[in-house]
Amino acid sequence: VTAQANLDPGVLEAADGVGMTGWQKLRLVEAPLTAPFIMAGIRTASVWTIGAATLATTIGQPSLGDPIFAGLQTQNWALVLAGCIASAGLALVADNLLGLIERGMAERRRSLSLGGLAVVVLGIAAALFAQFGSGERDRVLIGAKGFSEQYVLARLIGQRLEAAGYRVAYRDGLGSAVAHSAVSSGDIDLLVDYTGTIWTNQMKRRDNPPRDTMLAEIEQWEQAASGTRVLGRLGFENAYAFAMREDRAAALGVEDLADLARVAPQLTVGGDPEFFERPEWVAVRDAYGLKFASQRNFAPTFMYNALQSGEADVIGAYTSDGRIAADRLRVLEDKRQAFPNYDAVLLASPGRAADAAFIDALRPVIGAVDVDAMREANFAVDRDEEKLTPDEAARQLARRVGL
Structure with a gap:
């Protein structure tokens, strides 16, 4: 709209006067004159889109937001800075490439426009290959919600699977609903969830039965609803x-x-x-x-x-x-027991539920992690000094619980 509004009517009238066809007028007159306005809008939208795309981390999609969200949750500012610099760098590259195309159109230099467009296409192709051609489908995808305990437990499970010969990848920073939906649909293979979260948020239950009754009903519901398998409690509660x-x-x-x-x-x-x-x-x-x-x-x-x-x-x-x-x-004590139990449980996706060798590799983790060991691992990641990465904390936790 802005581009059309800034076209000089006299120029269009002159084009008609010399007998240009509609296509000739569009290609030789209107396109070069409106290109700066159109490309300015595309460049702005591209930069904004790259920035907003970092939020894809929260719905389980890999993006440059991965190091930003992971760094925020673990107070690792180097990770946050790396993610921000990478996102800003990509935005600048995209803006300059689109500016090259704009310049070629404005100066009617076809080679310049085609060169810029070719680089953009190659960049998009490389990104698509990295997403779909990286062999990630052959890996076990382990999901983690957006807090330190989940990052540590995901690495603990991943290290166990790697020792058994599996290739592992992680999906960090997921929201509770997104994480549970992902494991139920098979978008991820494993997730540590909590009985109270499943009970209230997924099953929509408001009663508060004993923990064994709750777990048994959750196991039945998960199996009936999606075929997701509850492998068992990890051994601690995070209420x-x-x-x-x-x-x-x-x-x-x-x-x-x-x-x-x-x-x-x-x-x-x-x-x-x-x-x-x-x-x-x-x-x-x-x-x-x-x-x-x-x-x-x-x-x-x-x-x-x-x-x-x-x-x-x-x-x-x-x-x-x-x-x-x-x-x-x-x-503060909850004497009326308004909060349900929140035992940590390991969920396997429907596609992995019947894989006996896979399940056997995870058996040692079930019931192995006591609450004191988990608190120590969480604090190792969250403390202000001598912080450990989630991977380091997971290895320390494995040694502590004998895995």
Whole structure:
């Protein structure tokens, strides 16, 4: 529209006056004159698209967002910087190549336009080959949600499979719903999930049965719904719980969630981006009548920093997180059992469920990881000093639990 609006009517009239056909007028007059406006729009859209494409990580697709999200969750700023530089570099390359095409059109230099277009096509072809021709289909794809524990457990399982002769790739930073859908559909082969998450979010159940009953019903439901196989518990629970700084909780006289409800109107609550959208939050809020002055979303890694800095007075924490003990936080008791059990379980996709050799390679992991070992591994990744990568923490965890 902008390009057409900026065409000089006199030029078009002159073209008609010299007897140009419609095609000649388009090719020789309108295209060269409108090219700068059209290409400016394409260049801007391309740069924006490359930036937005980094969000593909959250839906399980490989992108330059992988190192950015992984670095944010583990506070590895070198990874974040590498992802940002790569994304910005790709955007600059794309902008310059499209600018080359624009220049060729404006100057009517066909070789320049075709050269730029050829490089763009080759780049797209290379990206498609990297995506579909890399042999990833022959690998075991292990999914991980967007927090440190999931990264560590994915590497622990991956290292076990590699020792058994399998090739492994990872899909990190997935949302809960995306991750479960991916393993159920076979887009990934393995996922560590949590019984309470499956119970409330996937099965839409609101009751809270004993953990063995819950697991048995989950196994039956997964098999009937998609053929996904629950291989068993890993050996620990990572439940949601509200946590406060010890001094703040003591000053307010808060020991449990009923006490928290009494002072909640003067407090700010923090949670991960999913927490306040989950049915578990609705259940605990309604069970205790929790009404906070405000609520804020934080990436899981930054929730604890927010609590220490005073940006939040109470957070929705994870019971297997090593920072609870390291930061001397008080976990508030849920006497009404509004939160369900959250035993970590290993799920295998329908395509892998009947592979006996594959399942046998994973058997040693089932029941092997106790909560203290998991807390130690999580803290090794999340601590501020002498941090380990998820891969290093997984190897340390394997030694700790005898795998």
